[in-house]
Amino acid sequence: MEKLINGATIKVNDEGYLTDFTQWNKTIAEEIAKQEGVGTLDTKHWAVISFLQEQHKNNTPITIRKVGSSGVTDIKEFYALFPNGPLKKASKIAGIPKPVSCI
Amino acid sequence: MATRNIVILGAGSAGTMMANHLKHKLHDHDWKITIIDEATTHYYQPGFLFLPFGIYEEHEIQKPITKFIPHGVEFISSQIQKIEPENNVVLLNNDVKIPYDILIIASGCSIAPEETEGMKGKLWYKDIFDFYSFEGAKALHDKLKSWEGGKLVVHITEMPIKCPVAPLEFVFLADDYFKHKGMRDEVEITYVTPLSGAFTKPFASKKLGHLIEEKNIKLVTDFNVEKIDNESKKLIDYGGTEVSFDLLVTVPLNKGAEFVGRSGMGDELNYVPTNKFSLQSLIKENIFAIGDATSLPASKAGSVAHFESEILTENILHYIKGEELKAHYDGHANCFVETGNHKALLIDFNYDQEPVDGSFPFPGIGPMSLMEESMLNHMGKLGFKWIYWNVLMHGRAIPFIHPQMSTAGKHIPAHEL
Numbered sequence: 033m034e035k036l037i038n039g040a041t042i043k044v045n046d047e048g049y050l051t052d053f054t055q056w057n058k059t060i061a062e063e064i065a066k067q068e069g070v071g072t073l074d075t076k077h078w079a080v081i082s083f084l085q086e087q088h089k090n091n092t093p094i095t096i097r098k099v100g101s102s103g104v105t106d107i108k109e110f111y112a113l114f115p116n117g118p119l120k121k122a123s124k125i126a127g128i129p130k131p132v133s134c135i
Numbered sequence: 136m137a138t139r140n141i142v143i144l145g146a147g148s149a150g151t152m153m154a155n156h157l158k159h160k161l162h163d164h165d166w167k168i169t170i171i172d173e174a175t176t177h178y179y180q181p182g183f184l185f186l187p188f189g190i191y192e193e194h195e196i197q198k199p200i201t202k203f204i205p206h207g208v209e210f211i212s213s214q215i216q217k218i219e220p221e222n223n224v225v226l227l228n229n230d231v232k233i234p235y236d237i238l239i240i241a242s243g244c245s246i247a248p249e250e251t252e253g254m255k256g257k258l259w260y261k262d263i264f265d266f267y268s269f270e271g272a273k274a275l276h277d278k279l280k281s282w283e284g285g286k287l288v289v290h291i292t293e294m295p296i297k298c299p300v301a302p303l304e305f306v307f308l309a310d311d312y313f314k315h316k317g318m319r320d321e322v323e324i325t326y327v328t329p330l331s332g333a334f335t336k337p338f339a340s341k342k343l344g345h346l347i348e349e350k351n352i353k354l355v356t357d358f359n360v361e362k363i364d365n366e367s368k369k370l371i372d373y374g375g376t377e378v379s380f381d382l383l384v385t386v387p388l389n390k391g392a393e394f395v396g397r398s399g400m401g402d403e404l405n406y407v408p409t410n411k412f413s414l415q416s417l418i419k420e421n422i423f424a425i426g427d428a429t430s431l432p433a434s435k436a437g438s439v440a441h442f443e444s445e446i447l448t449e450n451i452l453h454y455i456k457g458e459e460l461k462a463h464y465d466g467h468a469n470c471f472v473e474t475g476n477h478k479a480l481l482i483d484f485n486y487d488q489e490p491v492d493g494s495f496p497f498p499g500i501g502p503m504s505l506m507e508e509s510m511l512n513h514m515g516k517l518g519f520k521w522i523y524w525n526v527l528m529h530g531r532a533i534p535f536i537h538p539q540m541s542t543a544g545k546h547i548p549a550h551e552l
Contacts, residue, residue: 096359117357132335133299
């Protein structure tokens with residue numbers, strides 16, 4: 033399905049995650065962050081977003097532990113930056129799929 | 136030409152299958168095959184799910200490791216200190232050096248309860264259990280026999296874990312178990328997961344989501360455990376959310392073998408960085424990895440190790456001849472999923488294709504149905520133990536089941552094709 037974000041038509045899945053990363057940009061990220069209740073993104077948020085995108089590019093599964101040991105942030109701060117389900121919210125804002133299981 | 140050495144680290148499912156495959160393909164005077172493991176018992180690990188509920192007994196799911204090591208393959212029973220990739224040797228605990236020309240890391244993964252504060256505390260194997268080890272599953276069986284009910288919490292610490300559907304299967308079997316004991320009303324079952332749902336793939340969520348509600352399972356999602364409070368018997372997550380339990384069945388953090396970490400070859404969880412298609416490690420070209428030990432974005436499951444073993448055998452033969460590693464693993468997994476009440480689902484998927492419904496292995500015929508609860512699938516799951524011991528661990532193929540996933544017979548939505 034498609035969604036209009038800031039005047040741009042973006043391909044997303046049923047839960048609002050981007051399905052085509054090439055459509056991602058910072059303006060879209062800011063808009064999704066607002067919708068997710070994360071608010072305005074500061075440099076800390078952007079550092080986490082870049083880290084997650086890098087992990088995704090390398091096919092590395094994203095976990096809380098990985099974010100905590102990234103040197104970019106610690107787990108407590110990650111929760112403060114993206115409250116209520118930081119992994120899925122940060123993934124959605126970063127334009128990458130949420131962490132999933134096999135089924 | 137002098138005899139060269141293939142060394143396999145780990146004699147579990149993956150290592151044992153590789154020893155059998157390679158023994159059949161290579162000549163004794165060219166290649167000496169050695170397999171090293173500190174354990175002496177080979178466990179049928181899918182049986183750990185059934186042990187707590189008394190569906191399997193202890194003796195059915197364990198056999199001596201050496202029973203499946205083919206003649207002519209040397210088995211060394213020893214702990215491994217480390218690998219020295221620069222010298223092409225494996226160092227055993229007694230400082231004995233085992234040289235190799237080709238190394239296969241098949242050392243699996245295991246639970247690390249000590250990584251979570253309060254998990255391996257005073258309640259460990261009293262009110263907190265795992266069922267990912269023989270000891271845990273056995274202790275849990277004894278506990279369940281006399282447990283009088285209360286809050287049962289089934290919990291995943293963090294992904295990736297071996298057999299990602301097992302915790303859900305445990306919940307379904309527990310529902311069944313307490314119903315049969317006539318005490319389901321005395322038990323509140325809660326499933327706690329770091330993921331966003333019990334099912335996370337779109338098709339499975341739609342098709343199977345009802346199971347959670349029907350079986351009266353409470354669901355807590357996006358829960359990343361920080362610690363377990365043994366006094367108040369609570370799981371506490373990093374965001375401050377708490378879940379109370381009387382009996383906690385947890386899947387602790389899973390990690391690869393310690394010696395992989397000691398050799399400086401693993402990622403932060405000791406998994407070996409591995410090419411997801413060729414199964415060659417990213418460490419050095421003569422080092423390969425298979426099964427739960429790898430960093431592959433595939434499920435950590437026996438069927439994955441089985442399919443990978445066929446691909447890796449081909450690629451090792453290519454490597455020996457100096458050829459390109461042409462065999463590509465597609466992430467294929469094929470698993471029976473218990474749903475309780477003597478029924479099970481069958482799922483078949485790979486890196487790109489999520490599990491969908493259809494028929495298996497013969498398109499349009501079956502006899503197995505995919506993503507559909509059936510008693511036949513349940514019988515398939517129970518019957519698989521025989522196949523495991525008598526077919527797979529001897530390196531024989533299962534008829535009509537191929538390492539590459541087939542899209543024929545699957546009802547794949549048009550937009551995904």
